[in-house]
Amino acid sequence: MTSSEGSDNREFSFAKANFEAVRTLLYQLTGIRLADSKDSMVYSRLARRVRALKLQGFSDYLQYLNQHPQEEEHFINALTTNLTSFFREPHHFEILKKYLLSHANVKTIWCAASSTGEEPYSIAMVVAETLGKFDVPIKIIASDIDSQVLKKAKEGIYAIDKINSLSEERKKQFFYRGKGSFAGMVKVVPELQRMIEFKQVNLLKPDWPLKYPIDIIFCRNVMIYFDRPTQLVILERMVNLLPSHGLYVAGHSETFNNATHLVKPAGNTTYYPNKTVR
Structure with missing residues (x-):
C-alpha cells in the first residue's frame, strides 16, 4: 500500500511527504532506515501519538516533534520493532554454553538489543546453568533504545505462553507462576533478574555507557535496520x-x-574480532 492508498479510510491524512519526513527523522535519530513498505506500520503506530496529543494530523505532529524534543523518545519507541522470544535462534545459546566452558575468565556479556527482556534472561539462564549458580562473576548488560520495552524487561513479567517452549526444569528454576490477578502470567525469579543490568543505549550515539573489555556481544537482528555504512x-x-x-x-x-x-x-x-583491530 502506498501513502495515498487507503487514505479515505484513515482517521488522519497521511501524505507521502509525511512518511518521508518521518523516515528522515528516524534515520537522523537512530540510524534506522525504514523501507517504502513500512508506510502502514508508521501510520498505525504514530496515529496513537497524534490522537493522544489531541492533534489534527501528521503535519501537526511533525511540527510538535520539532518544538518538543522530549517527544523524540515516544517517537522512537513507537517505531522501533521489538520481536523476540526466549531462546530465539537456540544454536546461539549452545555456542554460548561451550564458550563459557572453554573461557573461564568471562566477565562481561552485552545484549545490545534486549527488547522486552527475553534474550538477556535467556543468556542469564545459560550462564546460571553452566556455572551452577546465580551468584556469578559475570556482568550481563542488557540495552535497548526503547525505554518502554526496557521497563517491561526490568519487571520480568510475561504471559505464561511465552515460556511454553522451555523445559519443565527451566520453568521451575527460573519463573514464578502468577496467582490471583496475575493468573496466566509468570515472573522471572529475582536471582535471575539481579544478574542483569539494564541500560538505555542508542547505538547511533557516541556516548555508549560501556567500557572495554566486553567478552561477548549479542547484537542479533539489529544491523538489518541500518544501512551498510552505519552497520560498519x-x-x-x-x-x-x-x-x-x-x-x-x-x-x-x-x-x-x-x-x-x-x-x-x-x-x-x-564472529571473532579481527586481531588487527585492537
Missing part, C-alpha cells in the same frame, strides 16, 4: 570493545562477509 561504523565500535578472544553473535539474516577487516567467522552467525 557500529560493528567497528563493538569490535573495539571485544578482546582478541571475544565473541560477536549476529542474527540469522546478518552476515559480515564484506567486513573481514573487522571480524572473522567463528561459527553459525558468530
